[in-house]
Amino acid sequence: MQYRRREDNYVFWQDKFVRCSTDIPWAEKRWTVFSTFWYLFMQAKFFAVPPAIRYVWFLTWRAFMYKVYEAHKALVLWQCKLDAYLARIGSFGAVTTFSKEMALRRLHWKNSPLGEVLYMINVYKISTPLHLWDDNDARVEPGQYQFPFRLSLPVNLPSSLRYKEKHASYNNTAYQNIKAAVEFKVRAEVVRGSGPGTAASNLDTTANLVVRQRPSAPPGPLSSETITTINRCCCAAPGRIMLRLTAAQDTVAAGEAVEVTLEAENRTDMEFTDVTLALERELSVSAGEGLFQARSVVASSKGPGLMQGASYLCDNALRLSLPLPAGLTPTCLSSAVRCSYRLTVQLGAAAVFNSPRLSVPLTVHAAAPPHVAYGTSPPEYWKPKVVTTPVEITLPEPPMLPPKLEVMTNPTYGERPT
Template sequence: MGNKQGSEFGGIMVRTEKTNYFAGDLVKGNIYLHIIKSGYHGNVVQFSIVGKEKTEWEVSTGKSSTTHRGKNVFYEDSFVINTFLNENLMVGQFVFPFELELPLDLPGSLYHSYGLLASVAYKIKVRIISNSKSINDIKNEQEIIIREPIQEILQASQKKVTANLTTWCCKQQGFCSITAKAEKNLYQSGELVNITYDIDNSNCKLNLEKVDASIMSRLIIQSNSGAQYRQEVKLNSVSQSGIQKGMKLLSSASTGCSLQLVNIKNPTIVLAPSTNGSLVNFQYYVIINPNFEGCTFCSSKPIVEVPITLFTLLPQEDQEPIAQPENWQPKAFQPFLIKSNSINPFNKNSLKKMANPMNS
């Protein structure tokens, strides 16, 4: 039943009520066990959950190239759902309900494969542990998607930057300050981001010719060796007129703009939510980039980055029902409340000590 890997003795399947969760949610589901043939040496029903990050990218230098890889198992736990008294598993049908409380600090799921690999993924695994070296475990797994919880208070996001400007690398031209503000700090894909900004160019000798406002995404990934790769993508942007030297520009409807939170080159793509892992970090921000007259390439500029968070509401799910075996009349056990523990999840001796034997 439901065991794609198959076994002559039967099958096992895990099915959660949903496939999408927020960190901190309670995951409810069932483990279905269908043993059709006697002689299987094993009586421990094990439940595991694993959260794993993976990264991979290639760097070319001349004729040679180097591939960087990262792997991090940041969340791993395992529990015995049931131990049958008979070490030779009996023929029968069984259902084991379970409830698992997810930690609050889990990074959100992500899969990015455009020219590189950056993934944060979660899997729930179930198996009947075989006590025979010649017989494999009966097992099954299911992937679940986890989103980071919306912990921020809905509020404006604001930042100010002041910079001294020079032309031709050394000629002092005074300083300019820019304060930029996004109307709020939490957004969904497709929403309008309303941006306003103040410019104080009163102590600067250079005209500010134009202001570029953009929404950017920033992906930062790392390898296990410490190498890092950064990818920034301009999602949407607009250019507006600047101001003269010695002037101030206060925020108003005329100095603001509205940019849709979409990839303007591929507007049908739903943007991935922000995530904050150890090897994989994916964030969004608004950037205000001023362009001054003259040669200011070697000069610092008051470039303002205002961070914003992109979140996703979990969908209303309607999973297809499980195709039940003929004459499916399982014995149902009491729900098993899974709580985190520090026992090595792959230590079979520890697993047996955890179990409360129950008659089949």
């Protein structure tokens, strides 16, 4: 099924208004009752109005209609941007582009902007009642009440993230200010009843929810190894060096230190001056049609080098430590924001074309809050008179990314005009 594009409608009606009547094919000159009255009206206008006035009126009306077309196009573009924005914030960043389904829905005017807002509120903002008082109760007795609940988060939910960069450049484009944030909030509200004396607003409170990124694979020990052939001047190969990097786990929290063990066997006739342990960050932020990517080293440390022909295995292995900043941006895997880390080990030497290098992925979680979460150890004064049964709240899975928009040619009007 072929859908007519909105640009085709503009081309069709502009062609109707601009071209001469002699160019109109006979199939479009069907004689109807409306065409009869229209013929009489045009004949009266032709003989009653002077040609100069008719021409001035034609120019004025054409200029006015061009402005109407431009305003209509701007309105449709704003509605498309609104659709994409509502889909992006409602799908937790999974939808980042204007999809084909949105275009078809907007083309046929099935949803208004108000309907889109109501759809977002009803679908993407999950509201679950924790307790309902009896309608016969005129008031709630003073005291302490406890309404526990448990959230079940989707598996592919991205982690909480905050990123800010003032000056950056990517792909020959300079960016003045780059901000990226993935936030989750839980809002509790006590809704007042309707009736006399209930004009006051409802009681509500909001708390931030820190979500940690779920690793693509189950957490486990970190291990990787490589064998590098050293090349010096004149393509000479003095030997090989073997590196093996191990750690107790492949996840770490911001503010902690990465403890790794490096086993190396130097089978060359040269000495390596130092061993560099670094954490590299790969960041990708997309908004609309813009894309920003950056790769940087967020933490590094240097240790002693390797002696010529030395072997650092088993108990003689090197113990390396890399402290991480407390405000490090956590790992986040979403469609709009992707932040990943790699732990690299590199040996430094002079007059070497290919320095030995080993890189492994590392998952960085957000730093634990400094305070103890409320509810794990209630204070002494907290003695609620009513404790309800915990309510299970399951959040829906965010929708999948829509397919790429296919360019379709309408056979009625040919190719899209340039």
